[in-house]
Amino acid sequence: MLSRVADSIYWLNRYIERAENVARFVDVNLNLLLDSPVGVAQQWEPLVLTTGDLTLFKENYGAATADNVIRFLTFDAKYPNSILSCLQMARENARSVRESISSEMWEQVNDFYLMVKDACQRPDDLDLSDFFSQVKMSSHLFAGVMNATMSHNEGWHFGRIGRMIERADKTARILDVKYFILLPSVKDVGTPLDELQWIALLKSASGYEMYRKRQHRITPQDVVNFLVLDREFPRSIQFCLLEAERSLHQITGSSRGVWRNPAERALGKLRSELDYITVEEITQRGLHEFLDDLETALNDIGRKIRETFFALEVV
Amino acid sequence: MKLDDYDPGDFYDELFVERGQPRPEALPLVERINSLSIEELMQRQQSAQKALLRLGATFNVYSDEQGTERVLPFDIIPRIVSGHDWAWLERGLKQRIEALNRFLSDIYGEQKIVKDGLIPEDLIYSSKGFLKPCLGMEPPNGIWCHITGTDLVRDRDGQWYVLEDNLRCPSGASYVLENRRVMKTTFPLVFGQMPILPVDDYAGQLLETLLNLAPPHLDDPTVVVLTPGMYNSAYFEHSFLAQQMGVELVQGSDLVVADGYLQMKTTKGLQRVDVVYRRIDDDFLDPTTFRPDSMLGIPGIMEVYRRGRVALANAPGTGVADDKVIYAYVPKMVKYYLGEDQIIPNVPTYLCWEPQDQAHVLANLDKLVVKAANESGGYGMLIGPHATPEQREDFAERIRATPRNYIAQPTLTLSRAPTLMGDRIEGCHVDLRPYILYGKEIYVNPGGLTRVALRRGSLVVNSSQGGGTKDTWVVGNS
Numbered sequence: 001m002l003s004r005v006a007d008s009i010y011w012l013n014r015y016i017e018r019a020e021n022v023a024r025f026v027d028v029n030l031n032l033l034l035d036s037p038v039g040v041a042q043q044w045e046p047l048v049l050t051t052g053d054l055t056l057f058k059e060n061y062g063a064a065t066a067d068n069v070i071r072f073l074t075f076d077a078k079y080p081n082s083i084l085s086c087l088q089m090a091r092e093n094a095r096s097v098r099e100s101i102s103s104e105m106w107e108q109v110n111d112f113y114l115m116v117k118d119a120c121q122r123p124d125d126l127d128l129s130d131f132f133s134q135v136k137m138s139s140h141l142f143a144g145v146m147n148a149t150m151s152h153n154e155g156w157h158f159g160r161i162g163r164m165i166e167r168a169d170k171t172a173r174i175l176d177v178k179y180f181i182l183l184p185s186v187k188d189v190g191t192p193l194d195e196l197q198w199i200a201l202l203k204s205a206s207g208y209e210m211y212r213k214r215q216h217r218i219t220p221q222d223v224v225n226f227l228v229l230d231r232e233f234p235r236s237i238q239f240c241l242l243e244a245e246r247s248l249h250q251i252t253g254s255s256r257g258v259w260r261n262p263a264e265r266a267l268g269k270l271r272s273e274l275d276y277i278t279v280e281e282i283t284q285r286g287l288h289e290f291l292d293d294l295e296t297a298l299n300d301i302g303r304k305i306r307e308t309f310f311a312l313e314v315v
Numbered sequence: 316m317k318l319d320d321y322d323p324g325d326f327y328d329e330l331f332v333e334r335g336q337p338r339p340e341a342l343p344l345v346e347r348i349n350s351l352s353i354e355e356l357m358q359r360q361q362s363a364q365k366a367l368l369r370l371g372a373t374f375n376v377y378s379d380e381q382g383t384e385r386v387l388p389f390d391i392i393p394r395i396v397s398g399h400d401w402a403w404l405e406r407g408l409k410q411r412i413e414a415l416n417r418f419l420s421d422i423y424g425e426q427k428i429v430k431d432g433l434i435p436e437d438l439i440y441s442s443k444g445f446l447k448p449c450l451g452m453e454p455p456n457g458i459w460c461h462i463t464g465t466d467l468v469r470d471r472d473g474q475w476y477v478l479e480d481n482l483r484c485p486s487g488a489s490y491v492l493e494n495r496r497v498m499k500t501t502f503p504l505v506f507g508q509m510p511i512l513p514v515d516d517y518a519g520q521l522l523e524t525l526l527n528l529a530p531p532h533l534d535d536p537t538v539v540v541l542t543p544g545m546y547n548s549a550y551f552e553h554s555f556l557a558q559q560m561g562v563e564l565v566q567g568s569d570l571v572v573a574d575g576y577l578q579m580k581t582t583k584g585l586q587r588v589d590v591v592y593r594r595i596d597d598d599f600l601d602p603t604t605f606r607p608d609s610m611l612g613i614p615g616i617m618e619v620y621r622r623g624r625v626a627l628a629n630a631p632g633t634g635v636a637d638d639k640v641i642y643a644y645v646p647k648m649v650k651y652y653l654g655e656d657q658i659i660p661n662v663p664t665y666l667c668w669e670p671q672d673q674a675h676v677l678a679n680l681d682k683l684v685v686k687a688a689n690e691s692g693g694y695g696m697l698i699g700p701h702a703t704p705e706q707r708e709d710f711a712e713r714i715r716a717t718p719r720n721y722i723a724q725p726t727l728t729l730s731r732a733p734t735l736m737g738d739r740i741e742g743c744h745v746d747l748r749p750y751i752l753y754g755k756e757i758y759v760n761p762g763g764l765t766r767v768a769l770r771r772g773s774l775v776v777n778s779s780q781g782g783g784t785k786d787t788w789v790v791g792n793s
Contacts (some may be wrong), residue, residue, distance in 0.1 A: 001578045004569050069643070095371070095544050100692055101557035105372070272690065312580040 001154050007310040008093040009155045010162035012109070013146075014102075015090035017163045019083045019116075020139035021170035022073050027132040028204030033066075035196055039090040040268045044069040046180035050173040050281050051081055070128065075120045083135060086121050100147035105142065108204070110136040117272065157247035164247070168240035169266075169298045172291045174204055175227055179288045198223050205235045224287060237294065241271040263304040266267070270297045317353055317740050318345050321733050325741055327473045328644060329394045331730040338398045340790040348392065348621065353738055358393045360735055363497045363675075364553045372493045373551055378781050387490060388425040388783030389706040393743055394765040398792040401512075401761065404467070404475065407658035408655035408749060409615035409757045410649060412463055415636045416753060419459035422450050423578055433651055434644050438668075441691040441719050442641060443484070444634020446597060448604050452621065454630040455528045460645045462521070462626040463751045464488070465531045467659070469730035476727065478746065480656055482633040484594045487764040487784075488517055489552035492559070494786040495762075510791040511691045512761035517750065524754030525560075528626035529589045536589040538562045539579065539658075541570070543595045553594050567595075572615035577625040580588040591616075597631045612716045639722045640666055663725060666742075668718040675713065676723040680707045685714070698774065700726055729774055732785065744768045746776050747787060762787040 003007050023049055033042055045064035047059045056079065063067040076082040080089075091113040098106050115138065119131050143163065178201055188194055195218050201225060202208040210233050215222040230236040245267050250257050252264060259265040282290045323331045330341040337345040348356065352414055353692035367373075367386045382703035396404075421428050421437055429436045464485030466478040495514050499506055522538065529536030542553035544566050569579050570588065578585040593600065599609040605619040619625045643664040648656040661701060665672040665683070676683060680699050689696030697710040714721045749763030764786040766776035776782040 001582055002565065002569050003582050004566070005563070006582045045515055087317055093544070095550075095554075097564075098371070098554040099540075099562075099564045103558070106371060110369060158582075162562070309582040 001100070003310045003312050004098045006158045007306070008097045009101065009159045010310075012090050012093040012097070013159040013251070014166040015086040015093065016109070016112075016139050016142050017166040018081065018134050018170070019086035019090070021174075022051075022081070022083050022086070022168070023135035023139075024130040024170075024204045024206075025174065026070055027129060027136075028200050029127060030066075030132075031203070032197065032200040033115065036193070042066060043181050046177050049180050050177050053079070053081065066120060071123070075123055077120075084116055087116045089310050097155075100155055102145070104145045104149045106140045107279075108138070109146045111141065116127055154251055157250050158309070160247045161244045164244035165302055165305075166239040166296055167235060168237045168244070169295055171205055171227055171237050171240070172294050172298070174201060175224065176288060176291045177201065179291075192279060202227075207233060207235060213254035221279050221283065226280060227272060227275070228282065229279065237273045238271070240265065245271050248305075261304075261308045263301065263308040266301045266304050267298070270294075270301065316352075317356070318733065319351050321740050322742070325471075325744060326728060327469055327471055327730040328729055328742060329396075329745065331395065331733070332391075338395070338397070340509075341395045341516075344395065344502070344505055346391065347502060347505050350621075353740075356391070356735060357738060358423055359501050360389075363394045363501050364389055364390050364401055364501070364787070366497050367493065370496075372490065372555075373553060374719045377470075388733045388769055390743075390769075390783055391498070392733050392735060392769055392786045393498060393502075393786040393788045394747070395749070395790055396762070396765075398510075398512075398790055400475070401789045402431060404659065404749070405759045405761075407475075407477075408751050408759050409647065410653065410655060410658050411458060411465065411477065411480070411785065412751050412753055412757055413715050414649040414652050415463075415482065416458060416460050418648045419630070420453075421459055421638055421652075422635060423452055424713070427646070428651055431651070434641075436759075438640055438719075439635065442635045443639050444592070444597070444632070446605075446632040446634075448580040448617065449632035452630075452632070455530075455623070455626050458528070458753050459479055459630040460633050460636065461524050461528070461630075461753050463629075463750060463753070464748045467608070467655070467747045467749070467763075468662075468727055471728040471730075473730070475659055477493075477645075477659050479639060480637060480661060481748075482567075482629060482637050483596060483748070484549075485748070487748055488521075489555040490784050491750070491760065491787070492517060493555070493783060495766075496556040496788040501687055509788070512789040512791050514760055514762050518556065518762045520752050520758050520760070521556065521784050522560040524752045524758075525590045525592055525628055527754040528628060530623070533589060534643070537579075537587060538590040538592065539565045539570075539588050541565055541567070541591050541595060543567075544601070547594075549594065556592070567611045567613050570616070572613060572619055575618050575619065575622070575624065577613065577616055589690075590627060590628065592628050592759040597634055598624050600627075600631060604719060622649065637689075639664075639686055640648045640668070640719065643722065662727065665723040667714050667721040667723065672723075673714065673718055674744060676721075678709060682726065684726050685710050686721060686722055696775075697724065728773075729768075729776075732765070732767065734769070734785070736769070736771070741771070743771075744774050744776065759788040 029047055044066055047069055048054050050063060057072055059070055072079055073229060074083045077084055078087060089111050094101060094106050094109040119126055145157060181197060198207060198218050198220060202211050205227060211226050228237045231238055233239055245256060248264055248267055252260060254260050257269055282303060318333055324332055331337055364386060367389055373386050426433050431437060434527045460482045462485060463485060464481040466553040467475055468478045469475050489687050491514055491627040525538045526536060539562055540553055540557040542550060542564055554564050565579055571578055573585055576586045579588050595611050598606045599611045600613060601617040602609045603611050603614045620627055643666055646661055649655055665676050667673045667676055683699045684696040697706060729746060732741050734744045745767045747763050747764050747765050750759045750760045765787045768774060768776045768784050769783045
């Protein structure tokens with residue numbers, strides 16, 4: 001398939017997944033605040049921090065109030081990772097490859113975009129919680145429509161790789177939020193407030209119920225284990241890597257465990273590292289450091305996919 | 316109820332013989348419309364428009380900065396062409412395309428028509444669409460104009476005329492298909508009652524036409540649609556047609572000439588391309604042959620074409636037959652190449668470069684329509700009766716300065732069709748652009764794009780000038 005088309009389907013999926021995750025971030029923080037004991041300061045800055053765009057935010061908004069952060073992450077047309085921008089770009093990408101995707105997919109992206117655009121025009125009378133759940137559902141709907149209406153061909157696999165890499169990255173960032181959210185004091189570790197935050201975190205990954213079925217008790221180690229290493233939960237990092245790897249090998253035709261290009265090597269390497277690492281080792285390395293390295297590795301995989309498949313230079 | 320007081324006025328009306336008397340082929344439709352309240356009609360109109368927006372059946376407006384996409388205004392009252400008229404039109408269009416294709420072959424070959432003195436050489440060489448680099452070329456199977464959109468109008472007495480030919484990259488076929496899709500949900504019952512000829516095989520016919528150009532020894536030729544990109548006004552159409560045919564939609568940057576062939580950049584390396592349905596103009600096709608500043612084309616593609624290693628549709632150079640001055644010679648061409656009389660007449664045309672004609676044109680600017688020979692989209696026009704004295708003087712000067720560039724025609728009174736305007740049904744002027752494909756044989760898609768002038772009283776139907784569209788129903792003889 002055309003490199004440009006593969007690239008666009010890949011990014012179409014990344015942008016939609018990204019929009020979904022921004023909605024998750026913000027929504028869970030909104031919920032968390034409602035549960036927080038009076039006197040605990042509202043913490044919106046960590047949310048911006050996890051996007052990696054804190055400087056940009058400070059330049060344009062100043063203080064990290066709830067209003068500012070929500071506006072920035074949700075409606076800011078100039079901020080390239082806002083929900084609005086993601087949908088705009090997803091739609092542009094879809095529009096540029098309409099002939100390669102199913103018309104149902106296009107209609108779903110187009111509807112999704114129109115819904116978000118409409119919401120952005122009247123942010124003040126918007127039920128935020130309702131809006132975020134609409135964003136999440138629209139993203140699921142897109143993934144479902146894509147699975148059910150597009151041939152599971154090369155383009156579909158590139159799309160899935162895009163979605164899985166984006167999701168792995170965002171799950172890492174969601175976990176990292178916990179690192180930045182400050183407890184009022186060190187004594188609060190292990191208290192109900194701490195647990196509340198871990199629950200919020202699981203919820204933002206839609207993982208609360210599934211986690212409970214597996215581990216029952218909420219402990220930081222088990223949450224990390226679940227969100228990083230679980231092989232069955234669809235938002236865990238390892239699950240995403242396994243899926244992405246499967247698609248990558250479907251595209252190239254080589255079997256897993258071997259590599260023929262840098263993208264396969266980088267992805268295979270990261271995936272197998274997670275195959276054998278334990279949560280204790282992660283804690284020893286420091287969760288934040290571990291996640292930071294992981295995000296770097298994911299960026300590297302993204303770059304290598306581009307170099308291998310999308311950026312064919314002909315001299 | 317709504318159509319009972321509809322007044323066709325002093326015009327040829329596409330649905331009515333006179334007030335209260337629908338044309339026989341339109342009867343079931345008129346009855347259906349009359350059974351609906353105006354509110355219902357408006358509601359259906361809205362949902363049709365909404366459906367088109369959802370489908371993304373939009374066009375881009377260059378000057379419109381805010382959100383460059385718009386839905387082409389769509390009227391839900393279709394225009395009907397009787398099976399009898401259609402059979403005649405179809406014959407006429409086939410004849411015309413046959414003659415034009417012979418002309419193109421001739422003009423880039425032996426130029427017999429020039430040598431025999433039917434068309435002055437100067438006219439050919441001064442035509443913008445004439446491409447010297449194409450002299451001596453022979454496209455596959457001798458076919459130049461694979462896809463043509465011919466604009467037809469009807470005058471006050473109902474007589475059909477060919478208004479112009481579009482042989483470069485005629486747009487609009489996608490709207491024919493999308494409009495029909497929407498109409499089937501808008502008036503499903505009527506479709507059951509009337510023998511409306513289906514338009515849906517256009518994409519299949521187009522694909523066959525393109526495959527017909529591929530070298531015969533290839534088992535599975537690669538066909539692509541070449542678009543200037545997402546910001547082109549007809550991008551929706553490009554992607555729609557590629558999708559309907561199941562072929563790749565490519566941009567210039569996806570293609571490259573390598574190892575003497577045209578190739579596209581895929582995730583698995585380069586892949587040979589055999590047939591290109593190109594939707595970019597000749598001038599932009601190859602910066603090494605035509606405009607050096609073009610970023611849209613593919614350097615070297617013309618050389619590959621010249622060697623017969625890739626087919627282009629339409630063939631480069633067909634624009635010469637698009638020239639409105641050349642248009643005036645089509646009746647002669649038909650006679651010359653086919654030995655027949657032209658079936659669908661041209662609009663009488665004055666050529667300003669002929670002194671006698673020019674004098675007549677300058678003396679009658681208030682009665683004539685003046686058109687630039689090489690413009691399209693409704694640009695470069697003077698509608699004499701509606702123009703101010705200053706505008707007429709401006710055109711008079713232009714004509715005197717470059718007479719070759721102008722033709723003039725009497726103002727026709729275009730036929731009208733009932734159209735929903737706000738909460739009323741009014742007669743609006745229409746034209747018709749059928750699509751003709753020249754593959755193994757000549758195929759005319761039954762119907763075409765009816766464009767409607769949505770500004771009250773306006774004669775200009777171009778989408779870039781505020782026109783809209785209607786579905787066109789060719790009603791077969793049941």
